[in-house]
Amino acid sequence: MKQVVQFKLNQTDQVFSTSLIQFSPSKSSQGVFKNEVSESQHSFKSFKELKDEFNITHHQHSQFYDSSFNSIDIIVETEMVDEDNKTPKIANFNKNNLMMKKQYTRMDNKQKSTNFEAFLLIGKYFFSVGILALPYMFYLTGFILGSLLIIFTAAMTIYSIHLIMAVHLDIQSKVDPSQVKQTTTITELAFKIFGVPGQLSCRIFSTIANLGSCISYIIFFEIYISGIIQEQWSNKITNEQAHLIGALFAFTIILPLSTVNNITLFWQTNLVGFLVGLIAVLWMLYLDFSLILGTGGVQRSENDLWKTDNFFLAVGISVYSFQVMGIALNIRNSMENPNNFIPVFYTSTILTCLMYLVFGIVTQLAIGEYTEDIVLLNFAPQTIIGFCVRLMYTISVLLSYPLKFYVVVQIYENLKCFKDEIFSVEKYEMSEYKNFFDQSLALLKRYAIRYVLIVSIFMLSLTTYKLAKIISLVGSLGSIILQFVIPQLVYMRYFKVQWYRIIFGITICLIFVISACLGVFYSLMSLSSNH
Secondary structure, three states: OEEEEOOOOOOOOOEEEOOOEEEOOOOOOOOOOOEEEOOOOOOEEEHHHHHHHHOOOOOOOOOOOOHHHOOOEEEOOEEEEOOOOOOEEEEOOOHHHOOOEEEOOOOOOOOOEOHHHHHHHHHHHHOOHHHHHHHHHHHHHOHHHHHHHHHHHHHHHHHHHHHHHHHHHHHHHOOOHHHOOOOOOHHHHHHHHHOHHHHHHHHHHHHHHHHHHHHHHHHHHHHHHHHHHHHHHOOOOOHHHHHHHHHHHHHHHHHHHOOOOOOHHHHHHHHHHHHHHHHHHHHHHHHHHHHHHHHOOOOOOHHHOOOOOOHHHHHHHHHHOOOOOOOHHHHHHOEOOHHHHHHHHHHHHHHHHHHHHHHHHHHHHHHHHHOOOOHHHHOOOOOHHHHHHHHHHHHHHHHHHHHHHHHHHHHHHOOHHHHHHHOOHHHHHHOOOOOHHHHHHHHHHHHHHHHHHHHHHHHHHOOOOOHHHHHHHHHHHHHHHHHHHHHHHHHHHHHOOOHHHHHHHHHHHHHHHHHHHHHHHHHHHHHHOOO
């Protein structure tokens, strides 16, 4: 019998009773560090000595989120492994009043990802409910202006990643490779260059973007379920009652997913969700092409090529569909060969841009002015095809939701005020009077606040069913600044660029700040209107 203990690596002053320590390989689906500890001897070594002896590097495994998303410290359960049948058994471990702890990495991913896996992960982050609003965006802007907006957003996304990569690589080149943190993100870069204000700005806009995505996902579920209810019992209940029932169903489904802490599952669920959603989009494209070839589509006018009345409403939708800044460098650091990140990212972004253009234009040609703000609503649920397409994309969104919510949870749970005061995790760990009640109370506080957040998201989702407008609001309020303004400021401040580059960068920042403000204004106006 051997005890398998998972250590928290930064606890350098911890002392353990060991005679043999060896490293077991990571599980294929986990990146948690494990050490096998023999219990036959009682020689003492400090963890720092063990770290030096075995060259343990805290950042050996790629992590998924920046420092603001530090993994949750969970009091250890020690596994007892039976060498005969290899069956893990859970046992309590509190020997010599030393409470062993384990630390989940920010993403419990399986191992280093290949270029293809990184390509799929980037594509999945692009691929969300935003694509369903693109036909409506083309209806708002016309074909030419809408196409230019999509291309411009994709180009600026690539440019922003280029700026952040330049800063990141320059920092790496000036520091001892063994001291370089392998999980640098836009938040950490902003903290190094602008201090707490930069870090706080990234956290705020990242929270808005991900929290808004959670709300939009729940609204999507409400629309889907209420559509089924109205189809089956249209004569017995009103639209408001159908939406309320749909919201309750959505809440019932989302609630257990919101309590998941093992993010090992997120890679798998996101990949499955991406593939299912891609099949649904390709199916919709096939139906649109069939409609165009069969009927010629709807009649067009010159005004359908270029419309500016709702341009800033469309900007938010476009930016929402390309939001990737929060996880780009994490994906790079998770790759087997990080030097391949740039071509992989460029390829994924360009192909996504082409898919957006084709899907938006073809759907708008087929449906025209009858386009709903979410194109799935144009597919009748009473038909087999319409039902299957709606169901497939709903499954895709359902599998994508947990990771969006997990990012929000990690941001607020790792704020100092929450960790030290509300959850009392650190106080509990330092206390000499550790008991089950204290541990349970800390856990109770943690989940109580999480449930309050879930209910708040649910209540906000009940305020409107205009999903395209919510997407536009989230894109304008949360994504534009994080994706286009902060990278410019980080680059200019770090490299201390010449005056002409400062003028260029400030001009870009002003354009996007004004676009964000106008986008928020028009989104709120549209949400408050009766149309």
